[in-house]
Amino acid sequence: MKIFLSSEHHLHHPPFEILDGRSVAYFETPQRISIILTALATAGFPQPIAVAPATLADLQTVHTADYLEYLAHAFERWQAAGLSAPVLPSAWPLPGLRMRSDCPQAAAGRYTFDLSAPIMEGTFAAACSAAGAALAGAEALLQGERFAYALCRPPGHHAAANMAGGYCFLNNAALAADRLARSQTGGDATWALRAPTVAVLDIDYHHGNGTQSIFYARNDVLTVSLHADPSYEYPYYLGYADERGTGAGEGYNLNVPLPSGIDDRQYLVALDQALQAIADYGPHYLVVSAGFDTFHADPLGRFALTTAAYRSIGVAIAQLGLPTLFVQEGGYAIEALGTNVVTLLTGAITYVAG
Template sequence: MKRFFDDRQLRHAPARELHNGDWTDHAETVARPRSILSALDDWQPVRDFGREPLRAVHDDAYLDFLEGAHAEWIAAGRTGDAIGYTFPVVRRRALRLDRIDAKLGAYSYDAGTPITAGTWDAAYWSAQTALSALDRIAGGDRSAFALCRPPGHHAGRDYLGGYCYLNNAAIAARRAQALNLGPVAILDIDYHHGNGTQDIFYADPDIFFASIHADPRCDYPFYWGHADETGEGAAIGTTLNLPLPRGTDGAAYRPALDRALAAITRWSARMLILSFGADTFVGDPISHFALERDDYREIAAAIAALDLPTLIVMEGGYAVGELGANVAAFLDGF
């Protein structure tokens, strides 16, 4: 399986986030990709597919904001990372907003996803990493791994959050559609629900989205990922949410995985995008499942048994000391 990463993804280095009512060191650090890079070798170069595949998923205005936000922050006399503090409680209106603080609130939903001087470059090349791995599959490979960092599955069409800025899995899925690789299914097995991915495809009958994640009644992102969210309009039935309680171990996880895989099979998918988060690990510092390393091998083997061309896109995972070995175990099992 070919593996893709670009060093420009290391330019994003946020210092802190607001968590549980106080400032804390940011969990999504450059140590995460470095742990994975040290555990695996033979990385492939990343191609630049330009901005068009990003525009197929994200609003132009949002992309412009994301590219220029940190410069606006500095121009306003600020220092450090740009982070919002005012968030609309109703659907955002099409307003002209001049102050960077207002824009940050309009295009984000939490105070844990700051924009640094290197965020745009890192997010851009993270998306290009997913596209490069997809291109390998379009060329005939059965699978490929995109070490995407920053991650992407919390980013929506016009918002950032959950450490995510561009939705790498969604960008790859739209590109796969354009290349006639579909029908495309997305399976998200990060600890946290992929709310941005769900939002992007919630009314799209041509993309199937399944997610196995922590119960949002008590875990981030709270407002998405409940079992009664199944799609809307012509897409009712193309979203499957399988929330699980804290403490879920490998044995309790497997029935939900089997249910998701059966749904993907029934949907007759011809291409799978896998949002893989290793924050389901028992030792993850910000998550609360109890999967062990051997569970990753078994989960990966079960997914591989679908026998679909599969793009594996890296999402979360914050037990940095174990992360590289966990990802290697997953890819080995696949």
């Protein structure tokens, strides 16, 4: 298994976030990557490969040009206005409001949907580095690798085409899935002409609202997500079972919202449902948004999965028989994070080896 590292991830290190009305220490820290790297090395995985960051041309395949311009310059404009770091919105242009203002405070509300995606001086560079790791992982599959793992930070599945949120700025998994889909038609940009060749499976505790929105009207990428029911959990406004896609994409989005407290057995039953949907779709490639905040001790989750569950998840994914890219998303139970990542990846590769 080739492992690709977002080597500039440490440039993104916000001092705090606003969670449920409280200012708290940022959960999505550089320490997460250090812990995973140590666990991978101890388990005998190959040395991670540091790759070049994604370019603007890479990013524009799924993100809008105006949003990318905002991300690239948000911090310097914030500072130039005499505002204190980090960049965080204090107002949002909800329906009925006008979006005429281009001042830094207005832009923050236009392009950020919550208070858990603060922008620092190095945030855009770190996000480009993470996107580069995911794209390198996609290229590895195209070159014949059975598995690849993109150790991305910041994560990406909450980032929409033109919006940051939930620790996410660029959608790493969506960029990888789009690259794989384009590969089947020589890079043709018209999704409606592409064969249905890619599935995205999101197993993070939180719904991948950004990934869903990017592919919602497309029929070349199937998106499947198992997550906490948004009726009680972030991101609240997307992730319901009746969201099935729109237009040509109708039927190409599957959400499996799950109740609080779900255990290993119950989760694996739901996973079987999701994997059957993917098998029925018949993709050539699979991208897994691999979040580990489903773990019972995670401070941001309310599921009850044990470490053993991740091995079963890895085995079940491998049983699809697809070239698979695992893209790192959430997971904030620091003490167990490395072990959980290794357990998932080991489950996949040992199933194939055995």
